Amino acid sequence: MDHHDAPSRLRGLPSWLLNQAALRANRLVSEGFEAEGMRRHHFSVLVALDEGGPASQAALGRRLGIDRSDMVAVINDLGRDGLVARAQDDRDRRRNVIRATPAGQRALKRLDKRVDAAQAALLEPLSATERRTLERLLARVVAR
Amino acid sequence: MDHHDAPSRLRGLPSWLLNQAALRANRLVSEGFEAEGMRRHHFSVLVALDEGGPASQAALGRRLGIDRSDMVAVINDLGRDGLVARAQDDRDRRRNVIRATPAGQRALKRLDKRVDAAQAALLEPLSATERRTLERLLARVVAR
DNA sequence: AACGATTGTTGGCACCACCAACGGTTTCTC
DNA sequence: GAGAAACCGTTGGTGGTGCCAACAATCGTT
Numbered sequence: 001m002d003h004h005d006a007p008s009r010l011r012g013l014p015s016w017l018l019n020q021a022a023l024r025a026n027r028l029v030s031e032g033f034e035a036e037g038m039r040r041h042h043f044s045v046l047v048a049l050d051e052g053g054p055a056s057q058a059a060l061g062r063r064l065g066i067d068r069s070d071m072v073a074v075i076n077d078l079g080r081d082g083l084v085a086r087a088q089d090d091r092d093r094r095r096n097v098i099r100a101t102p103a104g105q106r107a108l109k110r111l112d113k114r115v116d117a118a119q120a121a122l123l124e125p126l127s128a129t130e131r132r133t134l135e136r137l138l139a140r141v142v143a144r
Numbered sequence: 145m146d147h148h149d150a151p152s153r154l155r156g157l158p159s160w161l162l163n164q165a166a167l168r169a170n171r172l173v174s175e176g177f178e179a180e181g182m183r184r185h186h187f188s189v190l191v192a193l194d195e196g197g198p199a200s201q202a203a204l205g206r207r208l209g210i211d212r213s214d215m216v217a218v219i220n221d222l223g224r225d226g227l228v229a230r231a232q233d234d235r236d237r238r239r240n241v242i243r244a245t246p247a248g249q250r251a252l253k254r255l256d257k258r259v260d261a262a263q264a265a266l267l268e269p270l271s272a273t274e275r276r277t278l279e280r281l282l283a284r285v286v287a288r
Numbered sequence: 289a290a291c292g293a294t295t296g297t298t299g300g301c302a303c304c305a306c307c308a309a310c311g312g313t314t315t316c317t318c
Numbered sequence: 319g320a321g322a323a324a325c326c327g328t329t330g331g332t333g334g335t336g337c338c339a340a341c342a343a344t345c346g347t348t
Contacts, residue, residue: 005207007195010188014263014275015169017282019184020209022166023336024286025159030303039303040163044154051151058326063149065164067306072328094313094326119158125284131158134281138161140269141278142168167305174334183334202295211337216297238295238344 025122032114036107037081041066041074043115046083046100046108054099056089083107169266176258180251181225185210185218187259190227190244190252198243200233227251 010016026040033039044064049055052063061071075098078084083104089095100108123131154160170184177183188208193199196207205215219242222228227248233239244252267275 006209007188007192007207009191009195010208011283012279013259014267014279014282015166015173015259016188017279017286018162018166018169020286021282022159022162025162026303027336029159041304044151044160047153048151051153056326063151064154065150065167065305067304068327069307069329070305092314092326096327115157115159122285123158125288126281130281133277134285135156135158135161137270137274137278137281138158138165139155141266142161142164144168144269170334171305185335200295209336211335212296213298213338214336236295236345240296 025118028118028121029115032118033111036110036114038077038107038111041070042078042083043108043111045071045074045078045098046104046111049084049098049100050105050108054097056092056095057098058095060098078104081107169262172262172265173259176262177255180254180258182221182251182255185214186222186227187252187255189215189218189222189242190248190255193228193242193244194249194252198241200236200239201242202239204242222248225251 006016029040029043033043041064044066045060048060048063055063057071057075058068060066061068066074075084075086075096079086081103083101085099085101087097087099089097123134126134150160173184173187177187185208188210189204192204192207199207201215201219202212204210205212210218219228219230219240223230225247227245229243229245231241231243233241267278270278
């Protein structure tokens with residue numbers, strides 16, 4: 001038996017609910033990523049590159065809320081697998097220009113499917129309009 | 145200059161939104177707990193004891209979704225601070241009966257205030273009815 | 289009496305968020 | 319221009335949290 005009989009004092013706390021929901025969400029998506037040998041940060045970086053084009057590690061970190069030091073390891077992993085290319089920036093020699101390789105773009109497509117499946121499983125108990133409402137409310141909470 | 149310019153592909157993902165919101169929520173509550181020298185699990189256990197009365201470590205873990213092995217450390221901490229008493233169960237000598245001490249009950253009251261303040265800060269951008277809606281939707285997601 | 293299940297405990301692993309410090313580089317300021 | 323300030327990638331480390339395996343002690347069932 002799970003924690004479905006958690007104290008009502010906790011079940012009524014938004015912070016507790018958010019934590020439990022995020023836990024479940026992360027389990028679902030990580031499960032999908034594991035099948036591709038990746039983790040959440042790898043996916044986030046590939047999405048950011050796909051949407052915003054090449055960028056420096058620091059810029060990626062700022063966009064995604066990932067620490068610079070953690071970003072190093074993520075780019076190392078993606079680079080080792082040939083999904084991303086690390087090149088020195090000629091304009092600013094402090095920076096590395098990170099760009100997705102074709103293999104990286106293909107990997108992103110595979111990951112997208114996994115992610116979508118996870119969302120479906122996660123939101124299964126909610127209707128379409130309820131999902132939309134949840135996203136809207138969460139976005140307002142996050143945007144602060 | 146945070147991650148408010150995250151890729152829209154991520155900002156539209158419920159799992160990502162949940163993660164970011166939970167991150168923010170945990171930062172807020174942990175900030176409050178830190179002032180009392182505690183962490184989330186300690187609060188959860190005190191709440192469970194206050195609401196359900198004395199219980200074994202395994203029962204607490206099941207109720208709260210905390211692993212037995214992690215529960216050991218939590219009870220150790222609470223016991224060392226005199227907020228909880230560990231006693232052998234006479235009926236079942238495998239179990240420890242954990243009960244909150246008066247000091248533990250007082251600590252819980254202090255923590256409650258911190259938690260409430262964190263919820264207020266977290267949900268500040270939402271109206272009362274919106275908060276209610278969010279709680280309801282999250283509860284449905286968590287409940288399976 | 290034997291077996292399987294449960295409990296507390298120890299030890300360990302993985303992920304993630306975060307921080308400090310460093311050398312190399314650019315930008316700002318005087 | 320020169321010096322200060324800010325930024326970048328990198329290394330190394332810390333702490334919270336979720337999870338799993340194994341073990342001895344104990345209980346329940348048969």
